[in-house]
Amino acid sequence: MSAALPPPPAEPWARRWGRELFGTPWRALASLVLLLLIVWAAAHALDWGVLRAVFQPDAEACRMPGRGACWGVIAEKWRPLLFGRYPYEAQWRPAVAVVLLSAVTLLSAWPRSWRWWLAPLWLVALGAFVVLMFGGVAGLAAVPTNRWGGLPLTIGLAVIGLALAFPLALLLALGRRSRWPAARALCATYIELVRGVPLISVLFMVSFLLPLLWPAGWQPDVLVRVLAGLSLFVAAYMAEIVRGGLQAVPRGQVDAAMALGFGRWPVQRDIVLPQALRLVVPALTNTVVGTLKDTSLVTVVGLFELTGALGLALGGDPTWRPFYLEGYLFIAAVYWVMCFGLSRYSTWLERRLAAA
Amino acid sequence: MSMSGAPERRSAALGLALQALLVAAVLGGLFWVVQHALEVLRGRGVRSGFDFLAQSAGFEISEGWLDYDSGQPFWRAFLAGFINTVRAALPAALLAVVLGTLLGIGRLAPHALVRGLCAVYVQTVRNVPLLVQMLMLYFALTQLLPDSAEAIRLAPGVFLSKGGLSLPWPLREAGAFWPHGFEWPEQGGFNIVGGAALSPEYLAVVGALALYTAAFVAEIVRAGIASVAPGQKLAAQALGLEPGAQLRLVVLPQALRLIVPALTNQLLSLTKNSSLAVAVGYPELVSVANTSLNSTGRAFECIAIVMAVYLLLSLAISAGMNLYNARVALRGWR
Numbered sequence: 228m229s230a231a232l233p234p235p236p237a238e239p240w241a242r243r244w245g246r247e248l249f250g251t252p253w254r255a256l257a258s259l260v261l262l263l264l265i266v267w268a269a270a271h272a273l274d275w276g277v278l279r280a281v282f283q284p285d286a287e288a289c290r291m292p293g294r295g296a297c298w299g300v301i302a303e304k305w306r307p308l309l310f311g312r313y314p315y316e317a318q319w320r321p322a323v324a325v326v327l328l329s330a331v332t333l334l335s336a337w338p339r340s341w342r343w344w345l346a347p348l349w350l351v352a353l354g355a356f357v358v359l360m361f362g363g364v365a366g367l368a369a370v371p372t373n374r375w376g377g378l379p380l381t382i383g384l385a386v387i388g389l390a391l392a393f394p395l396a397l398l399l400a401l402g403r404r405s406r407w408p409a410a411r412a413l414c415a416t417y418i419e420l421v422r423g424v425p426l427i428s429v430l431f432m433v434s435f436l437l438p439l440l441w442p443a444g445w446q447p448d449v450l451v452r453v454l455a456g457l458s459l460f461v462a463a464y465m466a467e468i469v470r471g472g473l474q475a476v477p478r479g480q481v482d483a484a485m486a487l488g489f490g491r492w493p494v495q496r497d498i499v500l501p502q503a504l505r506l507v508v509p510a511l512t513n514t515v516v517g518t519l520k521d522t523s524l525v526t527v528v529g530l531f532e533l534t535g536a537l538g539l540a541l542g543g544d545p546t547w548r549p550f551y552l553e554g555y556l557f558i559a560a561v562y563w564v565m566c567f568g569l570s571r572y573s574t575w576l577e578r579r580l581a582a583a
Numbered sequence: 584m585s586m587s588g589a590p591e592r593r594s595a596a597l598g599l600a601l602q603a604l605l606v607a608a609v610l611g612g613l614f615w616v617v618q619h620a621l622e623v624l625r626g627r628g629v630r631s632g633f634d635f636l637a638q639s640a641g642f643e644i645s646e647g648w649l650d651y652d653s654g655q656p657f658w659r660a661f662l663a664g665f666i667n668t669v670r671a672a673l674p675a676a677l678l679a680v681v682l683g684t685l686l687g688i689g690r691l692a693p694h695a696l697v698r699g700l701c702a703v704y705v706q707t708v709r710n711v712p713l714l715v716q717m718l719m720l721y722f723a724l725t726q727l728l729p730d731s732a733e734a735i736r737l738a739p740g741v742f743l744s745k746g747g748l749s750l751p752w753p754l755r756e757a758g759a760f761w762p763h764g765f766e767w768p769e770q771g772g773f774n775i776v777g778g779a780a781l782s783p784e785y786l787a788v789v790g791a792l793a794l795y796t797a798a799f800v801a802e803i804v805r806a807g808i809a810s811v812a813p814g815q816k817l818a819a820q821a822l823g824l825e826p827g828a829q830l831r832l833v834v835l836p837q838a839l840r841l842i843v844p845a846l847t848n849q850l851l852s853l854t855k856n857s858s859l860a861v862a863v864g865y866p867e868l869v870s871v872a873n874t875s876l877n878s879t880g881r882a883f884e885c886i887a888i889v890m891a892v893y894l895l896l897s898l899a900i901s902a903g904m905n906l907y908n909a910r911v912a913l914r915g916w917r
Contacts, residue, residue, distance in 0.1 A: 257697075407598060422897075423898070424890045427869055435876060435882040439629070527861060534714060534715055552727070555722065563711050
C-alpha cells in the first residue's frame with residue numbers, strides 16, 4: 228500500500244475569487260454588471276444614509292433641501308419608540324424587564340442548560356417581568372396596561388404568548404395521536420379551524436366580541452384578551468410541529484419501554500417527549516420568529532407595541548411626521564436583529580443536533 | 584389476540600365512557616358560552632342575527648371589480664370585499680411564485696455574486712414583519728412619490744405618482760371579446776387622465792404580499808432543488824441533455840414533490856395575510872367587516888362571516904393544490 232498523498236495546497240483566496248468572478252468571459256461580464264449595480268446601489272445608500280444624513284435631533288436641518296436621511300428623528304424619539312406611552316421617569320423598569328427576559332432566553336438557547344431548573348427559572352423571570360411592568364409593589368408606582376408599549380410589549384406578548392401556547396400545543400399534539408377517536412377528532416378540528424383563519428380575525432374576536440360576553444365591570448384587560456387570542460392561535464401551529472416530532476420517534480422506543488414495564492403515560496413523558504422535543508427545537512424556533520413578527524398585528528386592535536408605538540410617536544407630531552421612513556427603517560432593524568438572530572440560532576442548533 | 588376477557592373489556596368500556604364525557608364537556612361548554620352570550624346580548628338590547636345583511640350598507644367602497652354603491656345591501660358590500668381580497672391575493676400569489684422561483688434558483692446559481700444577492704434579499708425580507716413592510720411601502724407610495732401633476736413616466740402610457748399607477752386599458756365594444764384598441768393615460772394639468780388606475784393602497788398590499796412571500800417561496804424552491812441527489816443531474820448530463828432540459832426533465836419533476844406541499848402552505852398564508860390590508864385602508868373582506876361591525880354593532884356576525892369565508896377559501900386552495908400534488912407525487916405514495 229502506498230502512503231496517502233498530501234492534500235493539494237490550499238488555493239489562495241484571491242486566486243479562488245478571481246476564478247469565481249472572472250474565470251470565463253461570460254462570468255466576467257456577469258460579474259462586471261452585477262458589481263456595477265452593487266456599487267451604484269451602495270453609493271446611493273451611503274450618500275443618503277450617511278453623507279447627506281442629519282444625525283442631530285434638529286427638524287429644521289432635516290427639512291433643508293438636499294439633505295438625506297433624517298436620523299435625528301430617532302435621536303429625538305427613541306424613548307417613545309422603544310417604550311410607547313410608559314411613564315417617562317419609570318422607563319428603566321421596562322428596560323430592565325427586557326434585559327432580564329433576553330438574558331433568560333439567551334441562557335435557554337444553550338443546549339447544556341436544558342435541565343429541570345429551566346422551567347422554574349422561566350417562571351421567576353416572567354414573574355419579575357410582570358412585577359416590573361405593573362408595579363404597585365415594593366415602592367414601584369403602578370402602571371396600568373394601557374400605558375405599556377414599544378419593545379417590552381412586543382417581547383412580552385411574544386414570550387408570554389408562546390409560554391402559554393406551549394402546554395396547550397403539547398396537549399393538542401398528544402390528543403391528535405390519542406387512542407381515542409373522539410379526542411383525535413376534537414384536536415384535529417381545533418387545529419384545522421384555527422389554522423384556516425387569519426390572526427387578525429382572532430384578534431378582532433377577542434377585542435370586539437369578548438367584551439360583549441362579560442358582565443360590565445368584570446372585564447378582563449385588553450392585554451389579557453389579546454394574549455389569550457395570540458396563544459390560542461399559536462398553539463395550533465405549534466401542535467403540528469410537536470406532532471411531527473412525536474411521529475419521528477421510532478415505534479421501537481415505545482415497544483422497548485413497554486417491555487421494560489413502563490405504563491402508557493410514563494412512556495410518553497419519559498421516553499417519547501424528551502426525544503421528540505429535542506428534534507423539534509429548530510422548527511419551534513421558527514415559530515418563535517413567526518410569533519415575534521405576528522405581534523405587530525396587535526397594533527390593529529389598539530395596543531402600541533413597537534409598530535404601534537411608531538405611529539404614536541410620529542403620527543401626532545407634525546414636526547417629525549414627514550420622517551416616517553426613517554422610523555420604519557429603525558423598527559425594521561430592531562425586528563430584523565431579533566428575528567435574524569433567532570433564525571441563525573435555529574440553523575446552528577439543527578446542525579449541532581444532527582451531528583450529535 | 585386478547586386472551587384476557589373481562590379486564591380488557593372493562594378498560595374498553597371505560598375508554599368509551601371517558602370519550603363520551605370529553606365530547607359532552609366540550610360541546611356542553613360551547614353550548615353554554617353561546618347561550619350565555621345570546622342572553623347577555625339580549626339583556627343589553629343588542630340585536631343579533633344575519634338579517635342586517637339585507638339592509639342598506641350606507642358606506643362606500645373606494646375600489647373594486649364589483650359595481651357597488653352605498654345604497655346597496657350589506658351582503659353586496661361583503662361580496663365586494665371578498666372580490667377585493669381575491670383581486671389582491673391572486674396577482675400577489677402569481678408574482679410571489681415567479682419571483683420566489685427565480686430567487687430560489689438564484690440561491691443555487693454557479694455565480695457567487697448572484698447567490699449572495701439572492702441570500703441578502705431573502706434574509707432581509709424574511710426577518711421583518713409583513714405589516715411593517717406594507718406600511719413602509721404605503722408611506723413611500725403616498726408620501727415620497729411626486730404629485731400626480733408631475734407623475735413619473737415609467738414607460739409610454741405608464742405613470743406612477745402619489746395617486747397610484749396608471750396603465751393603458753383595452754377598449755372593448757359591448758358584446759365583443761377582443762379589444763379594438765387601448766385607452767392611453769395622459770398627463771393632464773392636475774392629474775393623469777384616462778386608462779386604468781391602480782390605487783396606492785392596492786399597490787402597497789400586492790407589492791408587500793408578493794415581495795414578502797417570495798422570500799419564503801425562494802427557500803422552499805432552494806430546499807426542493809437541493810434535495811434532488813446530485814447523481815441525478817450528473818446522469819442527465821451523461822445522457823447528453825441540455826442544461827435547460829436537465830432542469831426541466833430530471834431535476835424539477837423530483838424537486839416538485841417536495842416543493843408543492845410547502846408551496847401550498849405559503850399560498851394559504853398569503854391569502855390569510857391579505858387581511859393585513861385593513862391597516863392601509865384597502866377595502867378587502869376584513870376591512871369591510873370592520874366597517875360593518877362599527878356601523879351595526881353586530882360583532883359576532885361580522886367576525887363569523889370573515890372566519891367562514893377564510894376557512895372556505897383555505898379549503899378550496901388546499902383542495903386545488905392537492906389535485907396538483909397528486910399529479911407530481913411519486914406513484915404509489917400519498
